[in-house]
Amino acid sequence: MVAGSAVVLFALEQRPAGYAALALGLVLAAVADAVRPDPDDRWGLLRDLGLVAVGLVAVSSISLEADLTNAGMARFAVALSAAVLLPWALDRFAFRTRTIVFPTGAGRWTRGMWLYIGIVVLAGYLLLPFYFTQSGAYLNWPALDSDGDIARLFVGVNAVGLWDELFFVCVVLALLRRHLPFATANVLMSVIFVSFLWELGYREWAPVFTIPFALVQGWLFKRTSSLPYVVAVHLLFDAVVFATLVHARHPELFDVFLTAVR
DSSP: OHHHIIIIISSOHHHHHHHHHHHHHHHHHHHHHHSSOOOTTTTTTHHHHHHHHHHHHHHSSSSOOOSSSSSHHHHHHHHHHHHHHHHHHHHIIIOOOOOOOBBOOOOOHHHHHHHHHHHHHHHHHHHHHHHHHHGGGGGGSOOSHHHHHHHHHHHHHHHHHHHHHHIIIIIIHHHHHTTTTHHHHHHHHHHHHHHHHHTTOOOOOTTHHHHHHEEEHHHHHHOOHHHHHHHHHHHHHHHHHHHHHHHHTTTTSSSOSSSSOO
């Protein structure tokens, strides 16, 4: 119910119904904790889903449609920062469970890790221009009428990409993994992730690639324990997103895409 509430909150953009689903999920968590309490962590499920709920409420406090105005970017900065910082602070200082951490990993990146980065960039180069231009999804982002708008888009795309990994992987996935097998937790995290991306602008047939991307990012984080690595993968993919959005609005810029529909 807590993960599914994201579909209602973000994909369907029905805030009251989404909050009702979120509240029901927390009630069910309390019932589960009461019926089958963990002797070492009496209200653990309610606590951890409550932290996820805090993040979801913070994100849902604003419209997620891309907005490159000063006010719009400030709203995003405040709401998305709160979605990470509030659960982290509660987890660390109020509950002292320290589930939400931001690991840097250890050792050098392997040849396979570098190879995967290359695959992601190539896949983005071939897929994203076709997706944005064929579906018209680039129109879900603001018109880029000046160099300043393009610069703001670059900052916004990268900032949201970084936040995605901080919230969905380090907060949501980490909290769900305390109570569920990794595969189940990863799927539920991807439900929330893709719902967020839908309201942000990745609509039409975007879930065809955003769902696998979310699942693989969660798996990579588990496998590498490296936040810098999953962030690097995400931001390189988002670099192609940025270039594609600019090209879709101004075909003379970044005119290097073979799959863009003209």
